[in-house]
Amino acid sequence: MNETMEGKLCRDPMLRYTNTAKAICETVMYIGDTNDKNNKGEYINIIAWEDLAMELDGFKKGDFISIGGYIKFNDYLNKEQFVIKEFIT
Numbered sequence: 001m002n003e004t005m006e007g008k009l010c011r012d013p014m015l016r017y018t019n020t021a022k023a024i025c026e027t028v029m030y031i032g033d034t035n036d037k038n039n040k041g042e043y044i045n046i047i048a049w050e051d052l053a054m055e056l057d058g059f060k061k062g063d064f065i066s067i068g069g070y071i072k073f074n075d076y077l078n079k080e081q082f083v084i085k086e087f088i089t
Contacts, residue, residue, distance in 0.1 A: 004068035007031035010043065015057040025053035029065065044085055 013027040025048045032041020046067065048056045059065060078084050 002069065004066060005029070005031055005044065006064065006066045007044070009059055009061050009063050009065060012061045013056050013059055015053060023050050023053040023057075024048070025056040027056065027059075029067070042085055 007029040010028040010030050013025045015023060015025045017023055027046050029044045029046055030041055031044060046056070056065075073085060075083055075085050
């Protein structure tokens with residue numbers, strides 16, 4: 001599905017490289033109204049590859065970003081038993 005999501009970064013993006021020198025950048029984005037205490041919002045794990053990873057690395061915690069494209073959601077429980085939502089573009 002083609003979608004656009006907007007939100008604030010919850011942590012600084014972390015850029016790294018695979019053994020084959022492909023760039024990967026990971027961060028977390030909060031989607032929701034930060035002024036509404038009743039709105040729980042969503043925390044989305046973001047994993048960007050290659051050119052998009054290099055672009056994402058230019059942002060920092062607190063920056064407002066927009067991500068669009070084909071999005072596939074995956075949900076799973078982490079060690080603390082919180083539901084984690086991630087998407088693949």
